[in-house]
Amino acid sequence: MKEQKTTKVPVWDLPDVPKGKLPPHLQLQRTRVLCTFDAPTHTESIQYSGAYAAMGVDNSLRLEEFRNNFRVEVIKLTEDDMEFDMIGIDAALANAFRRILIAELPTMAIEKVLVANNTSVIQDEVLAHRLGLIPLKVDPRLFNYMIENDEPNEKNTIVFKLHARCERGSPRIKVTTNELKWLPNGSELILSTEKPTQDSTSKTKTYTSFNCRQDTLPEFLDNPIVPKHDDILIAKLGPGQYVRNFATPLVNETSTNEASAISFTFPCMIESPHVSSNDTFSFGGFIKLAGAVGSGKNEGLNVMGTSGSVGMEIELEAHAVKGVGKTHAKWSPVATAWYRMLPEVVLLQDIEDGMAEELFKKCPVGVFDIEDIGKGSLIVFDQFIDRQLGRKRATVARPRSCTLCRECIRGDDWDKLLSLRRVKDHFIFTIESTGALPPEILFTEAVQILEEKCERVISELS
Numbered sequence: 414m415k416e417q418k419t420t421k422v423p424v425w426d427l428p429d430v431p432k433g434k435l436p437p438h439l440q441l442q443r444t445r446v447l448c449t450f451d452a453p454t455h456t457e458s459i460q461y462s463g464a465y466a467a468m469g470v471d472n473s474l475r476l477e478e479f480r481n482n483f484r485v486e487v488i489k490l491t492e493d494d495m496e497f498d499m500i501g502i503d504a505a506l507a508n509a510f511r512r513i514l515i516a517e518l519p520t521m522a523i524e525k526v527l528v529a530n531n532t533s534v535i536q537d538e539v540l541a542h543r544l545g546l547i548p549l550k551v552d553p554r555l556f557n558y559m560i561e562n563d564e565p566n567e568k569n570t571i572v573f574k575l576h577a578r579c580e581r582g583s584p585r586i587k588v589t590t591n592e593l594k595w596l597p598n599g600s601e602l603i604l605s606t607e608k609p610t611q612d613s614t615s616k617t618k619t620y621t622s623f624n625c626r627q628d629t630l631p632e633f634l635d636n637p638i639v640p641k642h643d644d645i646l647i648a649k650l651g652p653g654q655y656v657r658n659f660a661t662p663l664v665n666e667t668s669t670n671e672a673s674a675i676s677f678t679f680p681c682m683i684e685s686p687h688v689s690s691n692d693t694f695s696f697g698g699f700i701k702l703a704g705a706v707g708s709g710k711n712e713g714l715n716v717m718g719t720s721g722s723v724g725m726e727i728e729l730e731a732h733a734v735k736g737v738g739k740t741h742a743k744w745s746p747v748a749t750a751w752y753r754m755l756p757e758v759v760l761l762q763d764i765e766d767g768m769a770e771e772l773f774k775k776c777p778v779g780v781f782d783i784e785d786i787g788k789g790s791l792i793v794f795d796q797f798i799d800r801q802l803g804r805k806r807a808t809v810a811r812p813r814s815c816t817l818c819r820e821c822i823r824g825d826d827w828d829k830l831l832s833l834r835r836v837k838d839h840f841i842f843t844i845e846s847t848g849a850l851p852p853e854i855l856f857t858e859a860v861q862i863l864e865e866k867c868e869r870v871i872s873e874l875s
């Protein structure tokens with residue numbers, strides 16, 4: 414793009430501007446952000462209807478005008494990403510869409526984790542946090558929010574089970590999202606307050622109250638609920654560590670009941686992998702043993718007395734509920750949603766030959782090209798030699814790629830040769846979905862939410 418170089422002229426020498434139009438320099442400030450090498454200028458959007466009243470220009474916002482000017486052009490659309498241009502809109506509205514996308518569109522995310530066993534090196538809290546951040550491939554519009562005192566049911570909760578163990582003598586294993594298994598019938602863990610019953614007809618109470626299996630609902634028949642990606646690392650489990658030379662237990666208690674569990678804490682030495690035991694160990698400065706043991710006062714201790722190891726194990730249930738990103742980022746349906754104003758690179762005069770090549774090399778993202786502009790003549794020793802030379806000129810080939818690094822206007826007077834600008838009402842918008850919904854649906858949902866907000870304001874005012 415080439416434009417006449419701007420020079421300062423006294424106001425009385427300015428050309429006459431037709432009534433109802435702004436002079437070029439004001440029109441430029443109104444519609445463009447000017448990017449000089451130290452800072453951008455004219456960044457504000459001028460909304461006041463009477464801003465140019467003295468020049469006979471009506472600056473008020475008109476719905477009809479907005480309708481005619483507003484355009485959305487999709488540049489790129491994949492399963493998870495979308496890039497589109499929003500043209501003819503104010504920055505405040507573009508930003509409203511961005512904020513709604515990040516913080517106000519709901520998704521399903523793991524909120525409650527019931528840990529039955531965790532002998533891995535990851536603490537329960539860290540494990541629960543990792544699970545919460547796993548994107549789930551499920552349409553949140555099919556679920557209700559869980560409000561206070563609500564029972565977890567098939568319309569507000571999704572339950573997953575995870576059970577992984579590294580066997581003794583096996584190499585270390587990776588536990589990934591692939592291991593998260595959907596439980597369409599709800600929780601399988603018996604409620605801790607529930608008393609054992611002999612009545613075989615009565616249903617044991619678990620941590621959810623599902624009225625039907627979720628996989629019998631029409632929306633999930635051909636669409637099982639799974640994590641969006643099956644290779645996200647949750648934890649690594651090892652085969653355990655070799656233990657020898659037990660000292661006296663600090664807590665000396667055992668059980669005579671075969672079915673019950675016991676727990677000991679020992680100071681010990683840990684050497685290298687192995688133990689044969691049915692029980693579960695977790696290692697640290699102390700050893701904790703928790704599990705069912707046989708009868709006999711010291712049987713538990715005898716088990717501990719033999720050297721050996723057991724593999725690390727994780728067994729848990731994860732309950733996902735509906736929420737929004739402003740409560741916690743795990744519910745945000747987008748990895749990111751962002752925009753930038755359309756860059757505009759303007760050559761204020763022709764840049765030719767050596768200068769053109771220098772400019773071409775200055776730009777790290779290849780905004781400029783060099784075109785051949787035909788033939789010129791060479792003068793050597795004041796003699797005109799009729800030798801034809803190819804001449805070159807710089808052109809702006811890919812202005813959209815400009816990152817506004819300002820490298821091209823650094824150095825001697827380069828800022829007088831070209832101008833970097835941003836178009837104030839043209840936004841290049843990018844949505845990266847986490848996978849619950851495709852990006853184009855996310856955007857239409859965001860439009861709907863903004864519409865509902867506007868309706869709420871109107872009804873409050875009227």
Ligand code: SF4
Binds near residue numbers: 819820822
């Ligand atoms: S500002 Fe940077 S990216 Fe943009 S045209 Fe200049 S050198 Fe290239």
